[in-house]
Amino acid sequence: MGTLRITVDHTVRISARSARVHATVTGSATLTSGVAGRKAALVRELVADLAAHGVPEDAVEVTGVRLSTSDGRLLRSQSVEFGLVVDVATDLLPDVLGVLADRQGLAVDRVEWVYDEFEASVGVTATAMTMARRKADAVAAAAGLEVTGILEASDSWSMPARMDRAFPAPMMAASARGASAPLDLGIELNATSELCVHLSVDFALSP
Secondary structure: OOEEEEEEEEEEEEEEEEEEEEEEEEEEEOOOOOHHHOOOOHHHHHHHHHHOOOOOOOEEEEEEEEEEEEOOOOOOOOOEEEEEEEEEEEHHHHHHHHHHHOOEEEEEEEEEEEEHHHHHHHHHHHHHHHHHHHHHHHHHHHOOOOEEEEEEEEEEEOOOOOOOOOOHHHHOOOOOOOOOOOOOOOOOOOOOOOOEEEEEEEEEEEO
């Protein structure tokens, strides 16, 4: 009885399953005590426009609010800045960016790509196991032995640091493209990233 340890590093490219669009909305508003950011008119209108393009209301998150007043009194007219994050499926991204680009006072800061590493790793690890067993069979046969089972196995996966796509402010300014037309940047609005699975398997050997 013997043991043969085989390690396999298997790397594939996977596609983003969705995107998180980070944006900043600025404008003037009169806010009263207890009114949440989403209730502000400029945000409420944006949420309604996005809903018309298939983006549910709960996919729009207000991440921050900054107020600037001229006389220090909160209830007076003031400049307001909202930080927004919109979760969107990749196939809806051109439509969503079109809605955002048509709004005065809105700038898209960056697009964060979202991957499902765990689900992707399941199939990749299974392929790595097939590769490990094929190698184990070949090595065992060369030694006049036979693989009879697995004593221990472990796996891990990793992805490189993610690079978000940034959009220059002029590109995202309101334009005369037509009301909320899909935004065409001349590139595919999707992303891929490497997923590397590391698999280590201890195979049992017998004569």
